């Protein structure tokens with residue numbers, strides 16, 4: 001992706017593994033959320049619990065606009081506000097990154113006072129900063145909690161909050177004097193009781 005220009009976000013077609021409009025599990029302790037599992041992952045971490053999402057030819061074909069419409073339609077079903085969780089698969093690989101940026105930008109624009117956004121990626125923060133177009137990091141500063149890094153089975157710990165292995169890092173978006181930025185809060189997190 002280095003140096004490449006992202007494609008027209010409105011035209012992008014990609015694949016979704018699954019959508020849960022009533023997810024109580026992947027909401028980072030913040031309540032009900034709409035969870036989007038993108039199809040396709042280049043990392044193939046040994047021990048991955050979502051290996052059915054690896055194949056880029058599986059899943060359901062969607063457009064950016066179809067996915068956004070689905071999210072907005074269910075955002076406050078039954079009068080209950082939902083957050084947005086973006087998972088995979090890999091939301092930031094070249095096949096999925098356009099759709100990921102599109103839905104985050106639109107969701108944030110409409111609901112940032114009401115709802116939170118969470119995103120899990122296997123990429124490291126260093127890869128995001130050094131190998132991806134600058135607009136990826138810019139949009140990710142709108143994500144309330146960002147979990148980065150591959151899952152490493154030899155560092156697996158079921159008591160860790162928001163992540164599966166101890167090498168993975170958690171970043172919180174904060175508004176600063178020069179705009180939003182992502183702060184590494186991994187060391188401040190307590191384990192699950």
Ligand code: SF4
Pocket residue numbers: 041042043044045048049050051053088089090121122150151
């Ligand atoms: S990045 Fe996530 S979905 Fe991809 S192989 Fe690793 S654990 Fe599985």
